Amino acid sequence: MARQIKPAEQRRGELLDSAQALFFERGYDKTTVNDLIQHAGLSKGGFYHHFSSKEEVLEALVERLASASMAELKDVLEGPDLDALTRLNTFLSRARQMKVEQVPQMRGLFETLFQPGNQVLYHRINAASMAVVSPLLARIIEQGRQEDRFDVPDAHMAAETILHLGAATYRSVAKAMNAAGTDEADSAADELEQVLRFQGVVVDRILGLADGSVDYVEAGFARAIIDGLAEPRN
Amino acid sequence: MARQIKPAEQRRGELLDSAQALFFERGYDKTTVNDLIQHAGLSKGGFYHHFSSKEEVLEALVERLASASMAELKDVLEGPDLDALTRLNTFLSRARQMKVEQVPQMRGLFETLFQPGNQVLYHRINAASMAVVSPLLARIIEQGRQEDRFDVPDAHMAAETILHLGAATYRSVAKAMNAAGTDEADSAADELEQVLRFQGVVVDRILGLADGSVDYVEAGFARAIIDGLAEPRN
Incomplete structure (x- = not known):
């Protein structure tokens, strides 16, 4: 009676592996649910057991990527001496x-x-990533409150607000995407960097710190992102 | 040669009138493009001349509502003695x-x-409304900078950031929507009010003002919104 089947979690993980490979290499728009099914060696039923749409796959993938990034930052997040x-x-x-x-x-x-x-899709993705990062950021802010260094009424609301600032860069990043590799790249980088610098001041102030306390952006960061976007894909 | 036709702007306005009547009374989801066409007495071609989808109609309607609200606030926005x-x-x-x-x-x-x-739709609507309000808010902030009362590096980025805070209340408002008219209404109102109070402090700080300077919310506001949401529709 016991057929040799893969556990659901493993299947789901393999589907996300396929999604990551295809979304990154071929592009999200050019990948269909059928492509995902084929690449993962699944049946249609198997796919829809786990996900109801391609958007939902992307959401889960972003959640997994965000969790992986946070795992890489574990030493910073948990190191006792900071x-x-x-x-x-x-x-x-x-x-x-x-x-x-x-x-x-x-x-x-x-x-x-x-x-x-x-x-729309961006906001959904952003929310998935925020859900992973927000409690970790809140913990840092709570530590700052405990140390009487951060002056902010609520660590969780502060974390949510700070992460929401990210969505306010949408327009500048979209502009930068289009400018990557063109003559407009310099001015797009400048604009994005200005927005990020402003947000850095907002973060300082939310946390009750002097302007410039939080290193929210560094010179050249926006440009590095834009140059990365311009690189030809393999 | 000159047929008696309504100018395009008037047609568009009538379509928005129909959208407002139907979206408000019947609900957005329950209104189809065909309903809009019928209500406005338009042809299908006439509709698609102006809008490519129901979402786009909603976006234009929100823009019109926001502009109308701002027109009502003209005395505050432009009065010379404030x-x-x-x-x-x-x-x-x-x-x-x-x-x-x-x-x-x-x-x-x-x-x-x-x-x-x-x-997704919410964010689209929010962006349409922000586009109307942001330059007006920026003008107030710029006045505060000129008066040396507001301490903020850039009025336009400040306005954008402050308006983006609105999107951070999405979850609390959604919760309040569901709680309206139930036993949960009190706690949903409390939660929404807390979030708004926190955002008020964020606005103070973005503008370089002492906490509590900006009257961002008042006691009972969240509750009034929730009670309004609970009212039976005609």
């Missing part, structure tokens, strides 16, 4: 570094998310 | 009052926007 501001700045710096490294391979995904009309 | 903080606080107070008044009739729209899976 005060909250140092922890936050190290966390942000490492997260930026990871973004710059990951952008070229994720181009096929970014192309979709920042296309006109896809802001 | 310092920036008084202008901002009066603007916010009047805007809240309008929201409380409008919520019951807009229930049919809210029901859709705050349903699971419709966050």
Whole structure:
């Protein structure tokens, strides 16, 4: 009676592996549910057991990517010897570094998310990623409150608000996507960097810190992202 | 040669009138493009000349509603004798009052926007409304900078950031929608009010003002919204 079948979790993981391969290499728009099924060696029924749509696959993939990124930052998030501001700045710096490294391979995904009309999908993806990151950021902020260094009424609301700022860069990032590899790349990078600098000040102030305390962005970051977006995909 | 036809702008306006009547009374989900066409006395071709989808009609309707609201606030926005903080606080107070008044009739729209899976549409609508409000808010902030009362590096980015905070209330408002008219209404109102209070502090700080300077929310506002959502529709 016991057929040799893979556990559901493993199946689901393999589906996400396929999604990652296809969305990144071929692009999200150019990948169909049938492509995913074929690549993962699944039946249609098997697919719909796990996911109701391609969007839902992407949502789960983003959640997995965000969790993997946070796992890589475990030492920063949990290291016992860091005060909250140092922890936050190290966390942000490492997260930026990871973004710059990951952008070229994720181009096929970014192309979709920042296309006109896809802001909807972007927000869904953003929410999935925020759900992973928000409690970890809240923990750092709570530490800062405990240390009497951060002056903010609520760590969780502060984390949510700070992560929501990300969505406010949508327009600048979309512009940067289009400018990547063109003459407009410089001005698009400048604009994105300005927005990020402004948001850095907002983060300082939300946490009750002096302007410039939080290293939210560094010179050249926006440009590095745009250059990464411009790299030809394999 | 000159047939008696209505100017395109008038046609478009009538379509939006129909959309407003049907979306509000019947609900957005229960209104089809055919309903709109019939109600406005248009041909299918006439409809698609103006809009490519029902979503696009809603977007245009929200833009029109936002413009109408801002027109009603013209005295606050342009009155010459107000310092920036008084202008901002009066603007916010009047805007809240309008929201409380409008919520019951807009229930049919809210029901859709705050349903699971419709966050996408919400963001589109939110962006349409922000595009109208943002330059007006930026002007108030710029006045505050000129008066050396607001301490913020950029009025336009500040306005965008402050308006983006609205999207961060999505989850609490969705919860409130579901709680309206039930035993959960009290706690949903408390939660929404807490989030709004927190955002008020964020706005103070973005503008470089002492906590509590900006009257972002008042006691009972969240409850009034929730009660408005619970009112039976005609």
